[in-house]
Amino acid sequence: MMAETAKEEKKLKFGLFLGCNIPFSRPDVEVSMRSIFPALGVELDDLLGQSCCPTWGTMPSIDVVGWCAVAARNLALGEEKGIDLITACNSCYGSLNEARHKMLTNPEIHRKVNEILATIGKKYEGKAKCRHVAWVIYKDIGLEKLKESLKYTLDGITVAVQPGCHFLWPSEIYPDREKDPFNPVVLREICEAMGAEAPHYSKLIECCGMGALRSTDPEKSFILVREKMENIKEEIDADLIVTTCSSCLIQLDDAQERLRKEGKLNFSIPVMHLVQVIALCMGFDPEKVAGICVTPRDEIIKRILENKR
Amino acid sequence: MEMMEEGVPPVINLSKLAEREETELEKKVAEIIKELGAERIMYCMQCGACASICPLAKTGFEWYNKKLIKALIVGLRDELLDDPTPWACVACNRCTEVCPRRVSPFEVMFAMRRLMAEEYAIGSLAIEGLRALYEYGHAVYMTGREARKKVGLPEKPPSTESDPKALEDLRKILKQTKLADLGLIPME
Ligand code: SF4
Ligand code: SF4
Numbered sequence A: 001m002m003a004e005t006a007k008e009e010k011k012l013k014f015g016l017f018l019g020c021n022i023p024f025s026r027p028d029v030e031v032s033m034r035s036i037f038p039a040l041g042v043e044l045d046d047l048l049g050q051s052c053c054p055t056w057g058t059m060p061s062i063d064v065v066g067w068c069a070v071a072a073r074n075l076a077l078g079e080e081k082g083i084d085l086i087t088a089c090n091s092c093y094g095s096l097n098e099a100r101h102k103m104l105t106n107p108e109i110h111r112k113v114n115e116i117l118a119t120i121g122k123k124y125e126g127k128a129k130c131r132h133v134a135w136v137i138y139k140d141i142g143l144e145k146l147k148e149s150l151k152y153t154l155d156g157i158t159v160a161v162q163p164g165c166h167f168l169w170p171s172e173i174y175p176d177r178e179k180d181p182f183n184p185v186v187l188r189e190i191c192e193a194m195g196a197e198a199p200h201y202s203k204l205i206e207c208c209g210m211g212a213l214r215s216t217d218p219e220k221s222f223i224l225v226r227e228k229m230e231n232i233k234e235e236i237d238a239d240l241i242v243t244t245c246s247s248c249l250i251q252l253d254d255a256q257e258r259l260r261k262e263g264k265l266n267f268s269i270p271v272m273h274l275v276q277v278i279a280l281c282m283g284f285d286p287e288k289v290a291g292i293c294v295t296p297r298d299e300i301i302k303r304i305l306e307n308k309r
Numbered sequence B: 001m002e003m004m005e006e007g008v009p010p011v012i013n014l015s016k017l018a019e020r021e022e023t024e025l026e027k028k029v030a031e032i033i034k035e036l037g038a039e040r041i042m043y044c045m046q047c048g049a050c051a052s053i054c055p056l057a058k059t060g061f062e063w064y065n066k067k068l069i070k071a072l073i074v075g076l077r078d079e080l081l082d083d084p085t086p087w088a089c090v091a092c093n094r095c096t097e098v099c100p101r102r103v104s105p106f107e108v109m110f111a112m113r114r115l116m117a118e119e120y121a122i123g124s125l126a127i128e129g130l131r132a133l134y135e136y137g138h139a140v141y142m143t144g145r146e147a148r149k150k151v152g153l154p155e156k157p158p159s160t161e162s163d164p165k166a167l168e169d170l171r172k173i174l175k176q177t178k179l180a181d182l183g184l185i186p187m188e
Helices: A002-009 A021-025 A027-039 A064-079 A090-105 A107-118 A133-141 A143-148 A186-193 A212-216 A218-236 A246-261 A274-282 A286-290 A298-306 B014-018 B024-035 B065-074 B094-098 B105-118 B124-136 B145-150 B164-175 B178-182
Strands: A012-016 A042-045 A084-087 A130-132 A159-162 A240-243 A271-273
Touching: A012 A027, A012 A064, A012 A133, A021 A027, A021 A246, A021 B145, A027 A042, A027 A274, A027 A286, A027 B145, A042 A133, A064 A084, A064 A090, A064 A107, A064 B164, A064 B178, A084 A090, A084 A133, A090 A107, A090 A130, A090 A246, A130 A133, A133 A143, A133 A186, A133 A274, A143 A186, A159 A186, A159 A218, A186 A274, A212 A218, A218 A246, A240 A246, A240 A274, A246 A271, A271 A274, A274 A286, A274 A298, A286 A298, B024 B065, B024 B105, B065 B105, B094 B105, B105 B178, B124 B164, B164 B178
Parallel strands: A012 A042, A012 A084, A084 A130, A159 A240, A240 A271
Antiparallel strands: none
């Protein structure tokens, strides 16, 4: 009893780190986060003044110290308030934690970064880290509490999970790690707790081809999409793809439509971010939490809303 | 060396190039790559584990991790500057996870990007991302206002978009990085 009370008293609080993809391209994912976490008893701080993480094509491609300095300013916004950041974007998760790891393992980089931060009256000690929404749900909130919060379930729905690269590798830099990053189970277990079947498929850990690969060579990037889609169709015939990454969401949702238009794909599987699926199952307005997509979602949303718990 | 005189052949024989006498420049390229963040490049033993799972190798990019590392170790540099492979690296770090020598091939790819940026061998999309980062605080910046309104969110997220002082801070940081030295984008 004592332990339980103590646990309840320690209210979870995070700085909501938005990044770029989510607030500008998929704001329905932002609405989902802002809906589900308070409902699950997690307080969110807006982290006013946050910027791009910085993403891979920007400062990481120019200069290590510059990369870490931009990341450190974002992390410091949480550190000043004594909270960690939380993100639904794998790129932000990767870039922020990779930068943090560099600063913690290389005092020279950390010193230079703090010299730069001092010019804007800030510092970053290395305490605040960036957590991933899926891990917070899995570890901090727990699957039991998640289940209790649902109005609708995923019963009878087969899900293909797409954790995405920066949920997994390089495992040593992340605050939370799968037991075997080449056989990830966390997203599958979350979906299963919500009632879905979430079987393994051969290309589960394959890259979606988004980001640098797509901007450098769309044709090559779409090869990866096509292979993944066909594999999902053939092996598990999924009704829905659930991802923990905003880039995977945009790529798989958008590129499968392109492939269909080119006659290279003759089926369609809706794609949603995990937080959107949870928001739907909690009964939030589908227009607001899952209203933006290229590949139609109407049917799967209808099915979910027929699954009253 | 006649191979080089004819320009870059379609298939570069790396073992052959490795036999070349080391010049000052050749010695330097791996050193530069180390300074640019890939400290452990020389530990590579060319086992190929990184290439076996690299999305770039899989989709047919020319200078994927293992091959780029070899090329840099043997001293190639100018031959590599026109190739887009490093800019296609998705930073997935599968390679880092499996490398038995802790080379972090990802770091080599990105050190190569940094070297290419110094040589202005950087694409217009990357420049645009850097410009948007400086201008708005968001590299992937779309007007997105309509979409935000549609889902009931304020037009601007609580980022540098809503906080001029924070944007000023960010710009001040960027001005103290190599981005400013290189002059890749207008900074004020
Ligand atoms: S896995 Fe490591 S040692 Fe093996 S080729 Fe790649 S970088 Fe070299
Ligand atoms: S990080 Fe880059 S080089 Fe390494 S496996 Fe991924 S795409 Fe290939």
